[in-house]
Amino acid sequence: MKLRRKFILAGIVLLAGLFLWFREPPEVELPAPLVERLAAIGDRGLDYRTVADIINFGRVRTPMYTVNVPQDALPNSLAIAMAPFFVDWESKEGDDDSLLVRNVNIAGNPVAGTALLATVRVPIDGVTGVEWCVTPDANSGRIGSMMAHAQLRFVFAQDRLPEVLDLDGETYALMPTFDDLVLSWEAWRPPRTRWNAVEGIKPDVYALTSRAYSGEFRWLGDALRGNPWQCYPLALPETEDATRSVLLTALLVGDALARRMIESMTLDDNLALPEEALAEWEALSDEERAKVRAVLSSEGLPNDPVADLMGQASLSYQLLERSCITQSLGVVQLALLRIYHDNDLGEAPEMRIVPEDLPSWVEDLATAGTGKMIGYVPGALLYVARNQQIIPTEAYRILQDAGLLKIENGAPVYYYYQHKGNTPYGEFRENMM
Numbered sequence: 093m094k095l096r097r098k099f100i101l102a103g104i105v106l107l108a109g110l111f112l113w114f115r116e117p118p119e120v121e122l123p124a125p126l127v128e129r130l131a132a133i134g135d136r137g138l139d140y141r142t143v144a145d146i147i148n149f150g151r152v153r154t155p156m157y158t159v160n161v162p163q164d165a166l167p168n169s170l171a172i173a174m175a176p177f178f179v180d181w182e183s184k185e186g187d188d189d190s191l192l193v194r195n196v197n198i199a200g201n202p203v204a205g206t207a208l209l210a211t212v213r214v215p216i217d218g219v220t221g222v223e224w225c226v227t228p229d230a231n232s233g234r235i236g237s238m239m240a241h242a243q244l245r246f247v248f249a250q251d252r253l254p255e256v257l258d259l260d261g262e263t264y265a266l267m268p269t270f271d272d273l274v275l276s277w278e279a280w281r282p283p284r285t286r287w288n289a290v291e292g293i294k295p296d297v298y299a300l301t302s303r304a305y306s307g308e309f310r311w312l313g314d315a316l317r318g319n320p321w322q323c324y325p326l327a328l329p330e331t332e333d334a335t336r337s338v339l340l341t342a343l344l345v346g347d348a349l350a351r352r353m354i355e356s357m358t359l360d361d362n363l364a365l366p367e368e369a370l371a372e373w374e375a376l377s378d379e380e381r382a383k384v385r386a387v388l389s390s391e392g393l394p395n396d397p398v399a400d401l402m403g404q405a406s407l408s409y410q411l412l413e414r415s416c417i418t419q420s421l422g423v424v425q426l427a428l429l430r431i432y433h434d435n436d437l438g439e440a441p442e443m444r445i446v447p448e449d450l451p452s453w454v455e456d457l458a459t460a461g462t463g464k465m466i467g468y469v470p471g472a473l474l475y476v477a478r479n480q481q482i483i484p485t486e487a488y489r490i491l492q493d494a495g496l497l498k499i500e501n502g503a504p505v506y507y508y509y510q511h512k513g514n515t516p517y518g519e520f521r522e523n524m525m
Contacts, residue, residue: 130162130205138165138283141172150384151376153180154211154257155194156264161205162283169282170299173197173207176350177275177304178387179343181394189217189336193343194387196304198256199267202313210264211257212304214273214343218252219335223507224420225274225323227314228485239289240484242417243276244424245307245323246339254306272307272516275342277349277419279409289411298409299353302346302419308517315511323507324488326424327498331435341427344396345419351390353407417487421445424496441494 125131139160146166149155164172180192193212200207228240248254253269279287279298291297314321328334376384385391406414425443432440488504491497498505509515517523 292411
């Protein structure tokens with residue numbers, strides 16, 4: 093009798109399922125409404141921060157703040173969510189080999205357009221591995237998939253993890269630590285402005301920014317886009333300071349860029365102080381002003397030849413010369429020079445990061461009409477064939493040619509992560525309830 097009831101119940105479920113399957117779907121009204129906060133953004137425009145906000149940022153030793161990603165902007169319209177990281181070089185205490193890094197993207201909800209930027213104490217001596225990661229655009233077809241973003245990933249030992257700090261400088265209880273730090277050089281844009289490869293060829297369209305993320309938050313954004321990570325562990329010299337030197341160099345190069353960028357904005361009057369901000373600035377004590385300058389001025393940089401190099405560098409993004417690939421690989425190159433020099437290893441390997449014979453017509457592509465662009469095609473194809481490393485997904489060849497990748501069975505070792513399979517942090521089904 094019980095078996096018969098089960099068959100009857102199964103039949104009812106099957107019939108109901110078939111009914112629902114073949115039934116015409118109900119009509120819906122499109123477009124579906126957004127939540128009020130996001131729906132109002134188009135009408136309100138951007139939400140500009142004042143210079144007083146920036147001053148307050150400098151007054152707090154360990155700032156932490158939530159960003160409305162599609163709306164919050166600096167006075168010059170650049171997105172606050174893409175603000176570069178800053179390093180507090182005076183935060184090293186005693187024998188503790190760690191530094192405070194501000195503006196680290198640690199959490200948020202990319203779907204709802206929120207991000208939490210915090211101050212993190214980064215243990216310089218805790219790095220167990222350095223990876224050069226490329227994230228192909230998985231949603232743009234075969235040609236688009238050759239376009240990709242590159243970044244450096246630093247993985248830490250479990251007993252020396254980056255520590256998130258609250259406004260009082262104490263461990264942030266809701267997210268005390270994370271496993272890996274990602275440093276990334278990107279085209280700094282206004283909110284809701286997507287990156288455009290053609291515009292990226294022009295050297296005066298995008299500013300250059302150096303961003304820091306917890307690896308898990310960066311991965312979340314890429315996973316939502318459907319973009320995988322292809323991470324190449326670097327074969328660095330087997331010295332005690334190798335991984336430490338790469339992280340320190342990356343922090344120094346990024347911090348130098350950030351300070352020069354803020355200074356440039358101020359000198360160009362893009363961040364001119366309004367009267368209320370001037371009054372607040374004048375009301376500060378000499379000690380408080382010194383703290384602000386230390387955070388936002390290049391005077392706060394350590395006396396280091398790498399920082400001096402930044403004085404001659406351009407502050408703009410350019411697809412082939414100053415991009416995520418060239419900047420991340422440039423950090424590795426500078427670190428190698430330091431490692432080899434400090435350990436008397438002889439001459440460091442040199443990477444051919446930017447082709448020396450970069451054609452003069454490359455910048456013309458950004459403004460060339462269809463007819464003129466077609467004329468460039470044969471030469472462009474030949475150039476790419478001879479310089480495959482300029483294709484983002486092929487740029488790992490630069491590291492391979494310099495002997496900086498681990499090789500097994502004649503091929504470079506890399507770790508492949510995707511949201512539908514194995515992520516750097518396990519499977520989604522195991523981590524979600």
